[in-house]
Amino acid sequence: MTALVTGASRGIGRAIAVAFAERGHDVAVNYASGADSARETVKLCEARGVRAVAFACDVSRYAACQEMVGKAEEALGGVDILVNNAGITRDGLLMRMSEERFDEVYSVNLKSVYNLSRLVVAGMMKKRWGRVISLSSVAGLYGNAGQVNYSAMKAAVIGFTKSLAKEVGSRGITVNAIAPGFIETDMTAALPEKAREEALARIALGRFGQAEEVAKTAAFLASDDAAYITGHTIEVSGGISL
Numbered sequence: 651m652t653a654l655v656t657g658a659s660r661g662i663g664r665a666i667a668v669a670f671a672e673r674g675h676d677v678a679v680n681y682a683s684g685a686d687s688a689r690e691t692v693k694l695c696e697a698r699g700v701r702a703v704a705f706a707c708d709v710s711r712y713a714a715c716q717e718m719v720g721k722a723e724e725a726l727g728g729v730d731i732l733v734n735n736a737g738i739t740r741d742g743l744l745m746r747m748s749e750e751r752f753d754e755v756y757s758v759n760l761k762s763v764y765n766l767s768r769l770v771v772a773g774m775m776k777k778r779w780g781r782v783i784s785l786s787s788v789a790g791l792y793g794n795a796g797q798v799n800y801s802a803m804k805a806a807v808i809g810f811t812k813s814l815a816k817e818v819g820s821r822g823i824t825v826n827a828i829a830p831g832f833i834e835t836d837m838t839a840a841l842p843e844k845a846r847e848e849a850l851a852r853i854a855l856g857r858f859g860q861a862e863e864v865a866k867t868a869a870f871l872a873s874d875d876a877a878y879i880t881g882h883t884i885e886v887s888g889g890i891s892l
């Protein structure tokens with residue numbers, strides 16, 4: 651099987667790419683600007699005996715995604731597993747949030763999910779097998795002050811997931827989402843110490859999550875062990891919402 655993982659140059663995306671490589675999948679490693687980091691992900695995948703190729707592409711742009719999917723198909727065959735992982739935050743209270751900050755988060759976190767799903771699902775339908783896995787967030791499930799843009803898009807990813815699951819289920823394609831809590835990556839490293847302490851106090855397991863723990867859930871959803879799970883959102887949060 652071949653997987654396309656967006657935002658795989660760092661963090662959760664890289665961990666997913668490596669977890670897939672460990673399970674024998676070839677990997678198309680997408681990134682926006684981190685060419686060196688993407689090359690490192692490719693090396694980590696290749697070291698596990700699979701083919702991996704890095705593709706620079708701003709996933710918020712449909713035409714660019716179309717070009718990337720074409721190149722990935724040429725280099726690695728079709729895309730059997732799509733992971734919509736690329737995401738950004740542009741936090742701030744609504745009263746101070748510019749239109750630009752809202753639109754940016756919409757484009758990268760939600761429009762991208764449309765772009766890539768639209769481009770790869772036809773191939774999966776022909777093969778009568780496919781997996782679409784999208785990264786949501788606990789912010790999309792429960793809300794988070796200072797993140798109306800981010801929470802809105804992450805909630806929308808869940809609606810998108812449920813609807814697409816109903817559209818393509820009869821063709822052997824499952825569509826699921828993962829809602830991580832607080833995972834230690836560059837995204838959360840940027841948070842102020844006070845916000846980190848407050849988050850930690852709410853986590854039942856008493857620690858932050860690791861990217862590899864989210865990656866294992868993605869690998870499970872991509873596997874045949876999860877063949878009867880679709881339209882679902884799995885929370886990987888250490889019990890932050892309990």
Ligand code: NAP
Nearest residue numbers: 657659660661662682683684708709736737787833835837
């Ligand atoms: P991260 O460490 O900030 O990495 C973000 C990745 O997305 C990078 O590979 C980056 O590429 C890529 N990216 C950003 N904008 C892009 C664009 N326009 N086109 C293509 N790639 C783009 O993030 P992360 O923490 O691993 O998060 C991964 C996903 O999990 C996101 O969807 C995030 O919202 C979600 N999530 C994370 C957490 C958490 O606690 N970390 C919690 C809940 C949900 P470059 O390296 O080229 O910039």
